[in-house]
Amino acid sequence: MNMVVIGVTGMPGAGKGVVSRIAESMGFRVIRMGDVIRDEARKRGEDPGVTAVRLREEYGKYVVAEKCVERIQESESEMFLIEGIRSPHEVEIFRKRFPGFRVISVFSTRKTRFRRLRKRQREDDSQRYAEFVERDERELGFGIGDVIATSDYMIVNEGPIWKIKKQAKQILRKLAEKGEESSRGGQEDG
Numbered sequence: 001m002n003m004v005v006i007g008v009t010g011m012p013g014a015g016k017g018v019v020s021r022i023a024e025s026m027g028f029r030v031i032r033m034g035d036v037i038r039d040e041a042r043k044r045g046e047d048p049g050v051t052a053v054r055l056r057e058e059y060g061k062y063v064v065a066e067k068c069v070e071r072i073q074e075s076e077s078e079m080f081l082i083e084g085i086r087s088p089h090e091v092e093i094f095r096k097r098f099p100g101f102r103v104i105s106v107f108s109t110r111k112t113r114f115r116r117l118r119k120r121q122r123e124d125d126s127q128r129y130a131e132f133v134e135r136d137e138r139e140l141g142f143g144i145g146d147v148i149a150t151s152d153y154m155i156v157n158e159g160p161i162w163k164i165k166k167q168a169k170q171i172l173r174k175l176a177e178k179g180e181e182s183s184r185g186g187q188e189d190g
């Protein structure tokens with residue numbers, strides 16, 4: 001089977017994690033760009049938001065994507081899902097390294113996302129709307145809007161959770177099958 005590499009993008013709280021967990025249950029190896037940054041932030045004793053910006057300043061805009069490529073190349077798996085793509089430069093890297101790379105974006109309104117994050121309460125989740133908006137702005141500054149606008153698939157996640165799970169499963173199954181077809185010499189549809 002040919003390697004299948006899929007990227008997932010979306011604003012904070014949109015539901016990327018839900019898609020990743022479905023992918024994991026289908027046998028995908030999930031690589032979280034946020035974890036790459038959080039690991040580094042922990043080492044530096046910094047806030048992950050600060051590290052995200054500094055890493056790019058210190059090593060350039062490709063650094064997080066390059067770290068993900070390394071993790072993929074070191075792995076034995078055949079199917080990968082990269083969660084948390086934030087810039088068109090990152091997409092460029094993955095497209096170059098992995099032919100057939102596809103991007104799925106997840107969209108939810110700001111109102112819905114804030115409500116979800118307030119409930120989730122992860123270390124970098126804000127209880128204050130102003131902080132939440134600041135985080136949104138930071139992500140938009142990386143060019144995530146362009147990645148969403150040019151994605152190959154879009155899931156609108158405003159309904160019940162089973163709905164996004166079902167849609168994610170359908171898309172992932174299709175992309176996994178494509179990987180199998182191309183390894184048998186089938187045509188890719190571009």
Ligand SMILES: Nc1ncnc2c1ncn2[C@@H]1O[C@H](COP(=O)(O)OP(=O)(O)OP(=O)(O)O)[C@@H](O)[C@H]1O
Nearest residue numbers: 010011012013014015016017018116120159160161
């Ligand atoms: N359709 C939904 N209905 C109810 N809860 C949902 C739905 N989608 C996501 N959630 C919940 O909202 C929270 C945020 O979703 P998730 O963690 O997947 O977002 P994310 O896009 O990965 O955000 P981040 O970039 O901040 O990690 C989670 O607790 C998740 O379980």
